[in-house]
Amino acid sequence: MSFTLATWNINSVRLRAPLVCRLLSEEAPDILCLQECKSPVDKIPVQDFTALGYTHMIARGQKGYNGVAILSKLPIEDIGDQDFAQLGHARHVAGRLENGTVIHNFYVPAGGDVPDREVNVKFGQKLDYLAEMRDWFHGDKPQKSILVGDLNIAPREDDVWSHKQLLKVVSHTPVEVNALGDVMDAGGWADVTRADIPDGQLYSWWSYRARDWDAADKGRRLDHVWASPDIAAAAHSSRILRPARGWEKPSDHAPVFATFDL
Known part of the structure; x- marks a missing residue:
């Protein structure tokens, strides 16, 4: 089974x-994972997507903020969500394809403007959210799993337009980068995008x-596709x-794609 996924x-x-x-x-793409839908689930214009062949959707939503959805041509089973840091936000949903592949769709808190x-x-909520993600994947090791979403962190020096200038800017501070690294390590996750594109500047977000934006090109790679080992x-x-x-x-984000042969 081969399928292409986008986030x-x-x-x-x-x-x-x-x-x-x-x-x-x-x-x-066979599957599209959306974040920051800003809509109750019953208000998502699902009929527009169904008409294009995306007959399956699992989603979590709330009015005006947050929200995650998985649109799929392939049958997908809703297997729940997690409310990390007990924020009461619609920031995670998970689904399982018929071949057993689990897809986690995340929208990690942005963290505000001051990294303190x-x-x-x-900012504290963001760090707490990441800590609980780490603990969850440490306790329940992912298998045959894909994690995608706006993780709101650009981890590598070449994931931002200027490593030096962004070291104290939320999304690229060392404490955030380390926290995201701990999540990756806990689950044994592999950064699929950088495995395929290992070298050079790479961005998925440019400020409004x-x-x-194109000429300035002051981007950050905030959107990710990971896979279990x-x-x-x-x-x-x-x-x-x-x-x-x-x-x-x-949107101020661009879609990120990957194909899986499973």
Whole structure:
């Protein structure tokens, strides 16, 4: 069984439903994992996606914030969600394909603007969320599993436009990078994207604040595709669809793709 999976922080699935449909029509991944849907599940325009062949959806949502969804051409079973750090947020959902592959879709808290939990509650919540992810995967080792999503951390020096200038900026601080590394180590996860594209600057997010995001190219790789060690070698053909960042009324994130032969 071979399938292509994509992950995309869509920044409002209702507002950007036409972009989702464009991606599904032009790129046709078998599975699309969305984050920051900003919609109750019953308000997601699922009929638009069903019409394109994505007849399966599992999702968690809330009004105006957060939200995760998995759209699939392939049958997929809802196997639950986790509320790490007890935030009451829709930030995780998991599904299982018929061949037994588990897909985890995550939207890790962004963490606010100040990388100090003593003065910024949101940063503390982010670190607590990552710590509970680590503990969960340490206790329940993933097998035949894929983890995707907006993890809101750019871990490598070449995952940001300037390592030196972003060392004290939330998403690239050493404490966050170390926390994400602990999550990876706990589950034995492999970074599929960087296994396929090991060298060079690589981004999946560009701020709306830039007058010309493409020319400035001050990006960060916040969106990830990981695989458990037993299936990591089955992944290939990773890519980031940078042009999607330039579509009309875009998300500030670009979709990340990988193919698995399982």
